[in-house]
Each structure stands twice: as structure tokens, then as C-alpha cells.
Amino acid sequence: MNVKNRKCIRKLSLKSLYANRRRNLIAIFAIALTTLLFTSMFTIVLSLNASYETYQFRQVGGYAHGTFKDVSPEQAERITAHPKVKATGARKVIGITAEGVFAKIPAEISYMDANCTKWSYATPTTGRMPESGKEVAMDTAALQLLGVTPELGAEVTVSYSITDKDQTAFTVTDTFTLVGYWDYDELMPVHYINISRDYADDIEAQAVKTGLQPFRTDLNVMMASGTNIQGQMEQVDTDLGYTWDSYTDPNSVRIGVNWGYTSSQLESQLDPELVIAIAAFLLLVIFTGYLIIYNIFQISVAGDIRFYGLLKTIGTTPRQIKRIIRQQALLLCLIGIPAGLLVGYGIGAVLVPVVLRSTQLDAGITTISTSPVIFVGSVLFALLTVLLSCSKPGKMAARVSPVEATKYTDAMQTKKKQRSTRGAKLHQMAFANLGRNKKKTVLVVVSLALSVTLFNALCAFVGGFSMEKYVSFMTCADFIVSTPDYFRYNPADEFITPEQIEEIAANTKASLSGTGYAVRKPAYLWMTEDALRQDYARYESAEQLDSHMSRLEHRGNMVMGDTRIEALDNSLFDKLQVFDGDISPMLEPDNNAIAIAVSLDDYGNLPNPEYYPKVGDTITATYADDVKYIDSRTGELRTEDTPEEYFQAKLYGARDVEYTVCALVELPNSMSYRYGGIGYDVVLSVDTAQRDSGGAAIPMLYLFDTADEVDEAEAEQYLSKLTAGEFSPLMYESKATARSEFAQFRQMFLLIGGILCAIIGLVGLLNFFNAMMTGILSRRREFAVLQAVGMTNRQLKTMLIYEGLFYAISSVAAAFILSLAVGPLAGKMLGSMFWFFEYRFTILPVLLTIPVFLLLGWLIPCMMYDNAAKCSVVEQLRDAQ
Structure with a gap:
């Protein structure tokens, strides 16, 4: 019922x-x-x-979920209408200025619609967006660099190169009317100079008349969700019949996800x-x-x-x-x-x-x-x-x-009761009281031990961060100096000059110094077709790859591939990490030794050894004075009407040089070209590179180490003054910056972990407090009976203090055992997650908590008992009924 x-x-x-x-x-x-x-x-x-x-x-330059790159008007319309796309914003870049006042931070001249402007942090806070003609909106820092006071209606003259995709047409100097501006954000990678759509279309028409292809339009998007952005964008391409992994397929709409x-x-x-x-x-x-x-x-x-x-x-x-x-x-x-x-x-x-x-x-x-x-x-x-x-x-x-x-009763039943004729000892009674309800005791001990174990793990975690590993990964020298082009990964005809290097060397004290050189004439390395296919497979479909490979020059099973040759002063070979072989042959005069730069993972392993040649192999490099693309059908220079499948490289003044691979080395990224691509990265001595390239090796960077902290501080101060200001042609990076970043990173983990430990520790203390208080309240009748048969207040209080101390000691012991068991496992897991982490076993934090826990084990029972003992024995017996 x-x-x-x-x-x-x-x-x-x-x-x-x-x-x-x-x-x-x-x-x-x-x-x-x-x-x-x-x-x-x-x-x-x-x-x-x-x-x-x-x-x-702000470092990326906007918060759109992603970008569909180089879309046509029809493609943009179809993508905008897709149900997975919540909003879109178009942007067309027509040029860039990266010289003069914009040498350190370039400025991009582009048209942005309202959404793109908003998502790119480029919405004018004063004025409005450009709407027609030669109207412009830009940030206040760019205006200051151009010597213009931020006032609506001011005239702004800008010189820029018409640049789109991989094509450059001509330089334009125009005077615009300022209709909007906003404060510059120092984290932004570029200055945005926003123009009207009318002006962008007019410049594009002029560029097309000179033989350029129409400018690209990128479509920034906000997807339905901020998770799995890559998958959502690929699904859009798939639904609309586009591909996303090709640079050459006309039906490809490539995607970029906001990292x-x-x-x-x-x-x-x-x-x-x-x-x-x-x-x-x-x-x-x-x-x-x-x-x-x-x-x-x-x-x-x-x-x-x-x-x-x-x-x-x-x-x-x-x-x-x-x-x-x-x-x-x-x-x-x-x-x-x-x-x-x-x-x-x-x-x-x-x-x-x-x-x-x-x-x-x-x-x-x-x-x-x-x-x-x-x-x-x-x-x-x-x-x-x-x-x-x-x-x-x-x-x-x-x-x-x-x-x-x-x-x-609160006590758990035991199988056997032991009798003693020696009388009860207070510490024995306290220990027996903890055993009356073992489950409650275990819960309190575990909750206290967890906070200590977590604190110990935090100290081991933060203490395991290796500054040496972190700093050596971020930079390989105390100081690296070059031009903004180098640090922005831009190819250039000239970087730092020998005169600038001499000036820096004369004003700093170096224990080791040297120059890295870029080879600035066409150079190619002959590699196996399988290895070159691995490179191109990242960008092209199988069908496109077969077509591309057929257009490359072959010698048997070897193919002429691109390469990046970096030459080093002999002193800088100490900066290379030798994975296999020996670099000493490269230091000999008139050598023909070459080192192949390999990409090791964060733990020093070579993930794809089959891709690289072996030590002792002979490889051929082809140097040229110039290279042009011809139409393979006619042998004449290509025109804008030549289909891409008939493009063929023709070398002028080509000459072959055979090298012996003496070593596979890891070239620190901080002293390399700082960008990758198709083909091998290789290292030569500067004398060999100058000899074989016909003097085409130009200084790319200058680096040096100092002997002590005093010399390092003086060099830091000197370079800081040398590179100060927007017009300085040089920039630098130092280990001091990397150390500061590491300290900040470590401090962040310490603070967050410390807060978490404090909260969990508070939970444990509350459990301890609650266990003692409820234990006293639930045993009031028992305490009253003990007092009635002769136990004094002091003895009763001492017994409770023993209980608290037993809790404290047991918690520390449990934390010690947990730390021994969990520490190595957690260290192994953290080591796989953070490449700069080195697990070091420590138990010192657990030992440091012993006096704190002993104090709490004494203080909390005293407070609880003094509060509960305000009533008389008769009142306690009556209340407990």
C-alpha cells in the first residue's frame, strides 16, 4: 500500500x-x-x-576562431552561409611598410570590414572606420612614428610596398585623411593601417595592370563553438566540396586556426x-x-x-x-x-x-x-x-x-578486551580512543596527510624546473644581436654589418664570440626522392606531389631540393650539439666537410632518422649565380599565362660541390635562420661557404658569451642603449630575458599550487577540528563519568592533547609514506609533460610541517576542551542522557 x-x-x-x-x-x-x-x-x-x-x-593580432585563406567572393558567400559559421569578417591586405620608422614593427595596409576590425583590436576609439576614398584609421603609435598628431582630419603620408601572397609590384606614397584612431597595443605584432574598400580596389586594379594576380581576401570566422575549431573548419570545407591541404589546387580553401x-x-x-x-x-x-x-x-x-x-x-x-x-x-x-x-x-x-x-x-x-x-x-x-x-x-x-x-556507541566493536592491573596511562587511553572508530580516525589522518603530500609534490614540482634547460632552449648565448628582419624571420639582402659587429665587440667583454652567416645566392642540395617527398607531402596531395616531383631535376634516384646553408665562425661550433659523427673535420683548412642539422625532440631523440643522410655519405650541393623559371614546353622564360605544371627552374652559373657528411648536429634555433622549409638545413665553416658560394655568405647574426655577471650586466646595459628607439637598426635578445620569463613561469605555478595547498590544508584542519569537537561532544557523558570517579580536568585535557598529537604524528607519517609512493610516479608523468622538468626526490617539506602539526595537535584540543568544560559534571551527565 x-x-x-x-x-x-x-x-x-x-x-x-x-x-x-x-x-x-x-x-x-x-x-x-x-x-x-x-x-x-x-x-x-x-x-x-x-x-x-x-x-x-594580442600577440596573434586578433581573436577570430580561424581564417579561410585566399577566398573568392563566391567562396566567401558560401562559407558565410554555412550553419557551422556564426559570423565572418573579410580582410584584404594590399601592402606593407617595414622600413624606416617601421623597421622594428612593420605596418600592414589593408581593408577590414566591421567584424574583422573588431576581432583585430582595430576599432577606432576616436572617430570611425574608413568608408571611401583616401580615408585612413590607424593606431596612435604609428601616427607618432610618422610625426602626425592624433587629430581627426589630419593628413597622413604613408609610403608602402604593394605586396600580396608572394608577389611584389611597386612602391606607393599616398596622403590620407585621418578619420579614426586608437591606442597602440605593444603586444600586437604589426601596426594596422586601415583603408577604405574603394582605395583597396583601386590599388588592386593598378597592380593587376602590371601583371600581378588579384589580391587575396582572407575570411576570418567565428564558429559555432570555440572547441575543435580545426575540425569544424575542415567540415565546412568538406561540406562545400573544398580541400584545405593544398597550395596549388584551385578548389582548395586553406584554413588557419587561431593558436x-x-x-x-x-x-x-x-x-x-x-x-x-x-x-x-x-x-x-x-x-x-x-x-x-x-x-x-x-x-x-x-x-x-x-x-x-x-x-x-x-x-x-x-x-x-x-x-x-x-x-x-x-x-x-x-x-x-x-x-x-x-x-x-x-x-x-x-x-x-x-x-x-x-x-x-x-x-x-x-x-x-x-x-x-x-x-x-x-x-x-x-x-x-x-x-x-x-x-x-x-x-x-x-x-x-x-x-x-x-x-x-561511537566505538567500534573489538573481538577481545584486555585487562591490565597496572592502571591506565593517559597516552594509552588516548591511543585506545583513536582505535574506537578506526574509520573516522583514518579519514581525519588522510585528509590532513593529503594537504602535506600535495605541498611536498608542489615543492618537488617547482624545484624540478631546470632553469638551465629552459634558458638553453630559449637562447644559446648570453647575447644575440642582429637586425629586426632576422628576429622577424624575414629574408634580407643584408643583416648586421661587419662594422656594427666590430663596434659591439669593442664595447663588450666576451669570453666567446662569433658570427653566423647566411648564404645569399641560390643553393640546392641533392637528396633522395623519398626524403624530398616527405617534405612536400605536408603541403600537397599525392596527385599534386607526383606532378611536382616530375618537374624537378633528377639524377638517378636523387632530386635537387631546396636547402638553407648557414656558415659559422669556428668559435661557434661549440654551440652545436653533435648527435652523430664528429665536427672536427669542418675546422680544418680547405675542407669539404658538411654537417646536417637535424630536428631532435624535447628529450634529445631523433624521431625520423631515415630522412637524413648517414655520417660518411657524400652529398652534392649545387650553387648558382641566379635562378629563373622557364616554360618547360618552350624553354623560354615563363609568363603569367604559363600553367604551373610547366614551371621549371633554370640555373645560371651553376656549379656542383661534393661534400662529405661528417656529423649530424642540432643547430640551436636561436642561432639559425629561425624558420624551416623544404629540404635540409646544413652547416658549413665560413671559409668553406665563402669559397664554394663565390663570396655569397653575409653576416646574419653576432652572438657572444660573457665571463661573469659583471660583464653580462655591462653588456646588457650597452646593448639596451644601442638598440633603444624605433630608428635603431639593431635588436638583441639575452639570457637575462629568458631567466626572467622562467622565474615568472615558476612563480605562477608556486602561487597557484600554494593557494590550492592552503585550501586543501584548511579542509584538513577543519576535519581535524570537527573530529576533535564532535568527539568531545559525543563523549561528554563518558568524560563526566571519568571525572566522577577521580580523573582531574588536567588529566582529561592531557588525554585529549595526546589524541591530537597522535592525529598530527599519524598524518605526517601518512604524508611521508604517500610522498614516497606518489613522488616518483608523479615525477615521471611531469617529466613527460614538461621537457625542462627534472624530478628530484625531496621530503624536506614534510619534515617542515611536523612542528606546525604538533602545535595544532596541542592547541585545538585545548581550545575544544576549555569550551566544553564550562559546565559542571552533574550538568554534563544530565545533558548526555
């Missing part, structure tokens, strides 16, 4: 809840603290991510270790909240077990008892969760700027996230934790019989 008694059960639940107001406050505080843990964690993580993404967007989005980076870097680490972290947080709330509900149910037994005698079912406990938990959540949300979000909002101030992200971009994920996620996790926590105590209350309930 189904009895409608939900209202009665609800009323009973409310009355029971109201009768235990003090215990309810503890439960509410525990729920609020657990919610605070989730909320502050989500707020910090999502706010840091939002700030990081904003920082990345500033964290989701884009995770999708490309996601591996099992990272997934496991994230899952383990979330489980740890949930378990931490579970420990405290479960302990509270378990103690609460144990205290009310006689009440539940009486309910069962009058017909209450186990299911109804579970419902009573669950309703009480949910009612407490109505107070605890909102409080935790508010306080947790406030703590997160306060801590985020503190964390950011220690990082390079602190550039006026602190973003406090208001994502619904923070609040919805925190509520769901808190509710899940509460429901899991009250589930087992509810089963215990539902399972107990009325007879067992009347005899129930």
Missing part, C-alpha cells in the same frame, strides 16, 4: 534539522568550504586561461599523460571535499542513531530514513553552496591579479572570468560531493535495528 507521507517526512526532517543547530553550522561551513574550494579553483583556472588567451590574441585559443593548443598537444593528470587532479579535489562532508554526516548520523532507531520502531522505512538524511543535506546545501559560491568567487577574483603580477601576462589584461561554467560546475561538483558523502551514513542509519540503536 502506497502511503502519502512525503509531507510528514519533510516536516520530520526540518524539525530534526532545527534541533541540531550547532552541528548544522559545522555542516554548512563544511559545505561552504567545499564549494569555495571548487569555485575558487574554477575562477582562478578560467580567469588565468581567459587572461592567457587575451595575451595570446591563441587554449582549446586549439590542447587539441594538438593532448596526450594520455595530460588526460590522466587532469582526471587525477579533479578526483583529488572531489575526494578532499568528500572527506570532510562525509565525516560530518557520519558523525551526525552516529549521534542521532538512537533517534533513527526510535523512528524505525514506529514504522519508518529504511528508504524514508535515507530520504530524511538526504533532505537535510540538500537543505544545508541551500545555505552552504551560495555562501561558498560568493566567497570562492571573491577569493578567486582577488587572487588572479596577484598571480598575474608575477607573470609576463601582467600587461593590463587581467580578465576575471564570469563563465557560467564556474558557478554551474561548482554547484554540480558540490552537490555530487554532498550526495556521495551522505549516502553511506544514510545506509548505516537505515540498516540499524531499533535494539542496536539503543545500545549504539
